[in-house]
Amino acid sequence: MTELEQSLSFGKKVGFGVTALVLFISTILGIGQVDASGVQSKLGKQAEVQHHYSSNKQDGFTFYVKNAIHGSKMLTFELERKGGTKSSPTMIGREFPNGKTKHSQKGVLENLEFYVNGKRHGFIKKSMKLDEGSNIYTFEYVTEKPLPDKFDLMIKLKVSKMKNPYTIKIPMKSKGSTILKPDMIKAYKNFQFILERVEISPLATTIDLVGYGEVKDLPLPLVGNIGEDFTEIDSLIDLSFDIIDEQGNHLMNNGCYYGFGKGAGEYKLKLNFSPFKSLPKTITIMPYVESVKSTTGKPGKIYIQELQFEVPVN
Numbered sequence: 001m002t003e004l005e006q007s008l009s010f011g012k013k014v015g016f017g018v019t020a021l022v023l024f025i026s027t028i029l030g031i032g033q034v035d036a037s038g039v040q041s042k043l044g045k046q047a048e049v050q051h052h053y054s055s056n057k058q059d060g061f062t063f064y065v066k067n068a069i070h071g072s073k074m075l076t077f078e079l080e081r082k083g084g085t086k087s088s089p090t091m092i093g094r095e096f097p098n099g100k101t102k103h104s105q106k107g108v109l110e111n112l113e114f115y116v117n118g119k120r121h122g123f124i125k126k127s128m129k130l131d132e133g134s135n136i137y138t139f140e141y142v143t144e145k146p147l148p149d150k151f152d153l154m155i156k157l158k159v160s161k162m163k164n165p166y167t168i169k170i171p172m173k174s175k176g177s178t179i180l181k182p183d184m185i186k187a188y189k190n191f192q193f194i195l196e197r198v199e200i201s202p203l204a205t206t207i208d209l210v211g212y213g214e215v216k217d218l219p220l221p222l223v224g225n226i227g228e229d230f231t232e233i234d235s236l237i238d239l240s241f242d243i244i245d246e247q248g249n250h251l252m253n254n255g256c257y258y259g260f261g262k263g264a265g266e267y268k269l270k271l272n273f274s275p276f277k278s279l280p281k282t283i284t285i286m287p288y289v290e291s292v293k294s295t296t297g298k299p300g301k302i303y304i305q306e307l308q309f310e311v312p313v314n
Contacts, residue, residue: 052064052065052066053065053066053068053168053169053170054168055157055166055167055168056166056167057083058162058163058164058166059084059106059161059162060083060084060085061081061082061083061084061087061107061159061162061166062081062082062083062166063079063080063081063082063091063157063166063168064079064080064081064082064168065077065078065079065155065168065170066078066080068153068170068172069174070147070153070172070174071147071174071177071199071201071204072146072147072179072199073142073143073144073145073146073147073206074140074141074142074143074147074204075114075123075140075141075143075147075153076138076139076140076141077138077139077170078131078136078137078138078139079091079109079136079137079138079139080134080135080136080137081107081109081135084106084107086105086106087105087106087107088105088106088107088108088160090130090135091107091108091109091135091137091159092108092109092128092130092137105160105161106159106160106161106162107159107160107161107162108159108160109157109158109159109160110158110159110160111157111158112139112155112156112157112158113155113156113158113165114141114153114154114155114156115153115154115155115156116147116148116151116152116153117148117151117152118152118154121143121145121147122143122144122145123141123142123143124142124143124144125141125142125255125257126139126140126141126142127139127140128140147172149173149174150172150173150174151172152169152170152171152172153169153170153171153172154167154168154169154170155167155168155170177199177200177201178199178200178201178279178313179197179198179199179200180197180198180199180200180311180313181196181197181198182195182196182198182309182311183195183196184309184311186306186307186308186309187306187307188217188218188304188306188307189213189214189217189218190213190214190217191211191212191213191214191215191217191218192211192212192213193209193210193211193287193307193309194209194210194211194212195207195208195209195285195309195311196208196209196210198283198311200275200276200279200280200283200313201275204254204272204273204274204275205243205251205272205273205274205275205276205283206270206271206272206273207243207269207270207271207273207285208268208269208270208271209268209269209270209271210266210267210268210269211236211266211267211268211269212265212266212267213265214265215236215265215267218236218238218239218289218304219289219302219304236258236267236269238289239287239288239289240253240256240287240288240289240290240301241253241256241271241285241286241287241288242285242286242288242301242303243271243273243283243284243285243286244283244284244286245276245280245281245282245283245284246280246281246282247280249276249277251273251274251275251276252273252274253271253272253273254272254273254274255272256269256270256271256272257269257270257272271285279313279314280313280314281312281313281314282310282311282312282313283310283311283313284308284309284310284311285308285309285311286303286308287303287304287307287308288301288302288303288304289301289302289304290302
């Protein structure tokens, strides 16, 4: 298995390690950045690269990038390979039932490197999918370090049986989204959440939370009737979230990332949800734990009202 295949997975509700859900794509896209500090900015259209950007040609192969979109912490693009002979049918090696991948043929994509304004840029989460009926793959990358609104992107592609990497250069420019910095605090016993940042774009809703205190004070998912007492929680991974607007419209959860902060008892959470159909007046962030009723075996939700945030948008 190549380095690319090992890393192209999307971790839902995990720490900074990655769960192997290869070839799963999420829509956690936030485009542009307007530091509104709690003030609304008009939702802009997604920034797209309408033209194909091609790599250098090598042994008959050329790689093309189109529809490159970036946000403050997100990059997505479509990649296609053309030309070449005696090559792998696709640029991503096919996996056999035993988990191994055949790389005897040339033209298999092994690794990608990214450079922002000439400097190497790393990403913490990666995902991809094959566009149905084509040999075009859509790649998505999440970065911990924010991307600038405007920059020159260079992608280096390492390909099997090729001596030198392919390079593609793309000018990137994004348009605005709405960024809120509510700095709101909610507490449950000896644990508290600080809502640091909310970004609303036409493509995604992302939320940054910081937790402090005793995790064991939070309720753990239980088996039994909803009226029964909570037991102690061992990890924030057991905590889930619903996001709704003032009309009760729910967003789809596209992945939540859990990690540790710098100090003891500090936790970092990034919630990634689908976009709102239109800019809401308020959004409500509703943490909950799951419960299974002993009589029916069906899961239920127990909301922790003390940790709910209601955030005005406009």
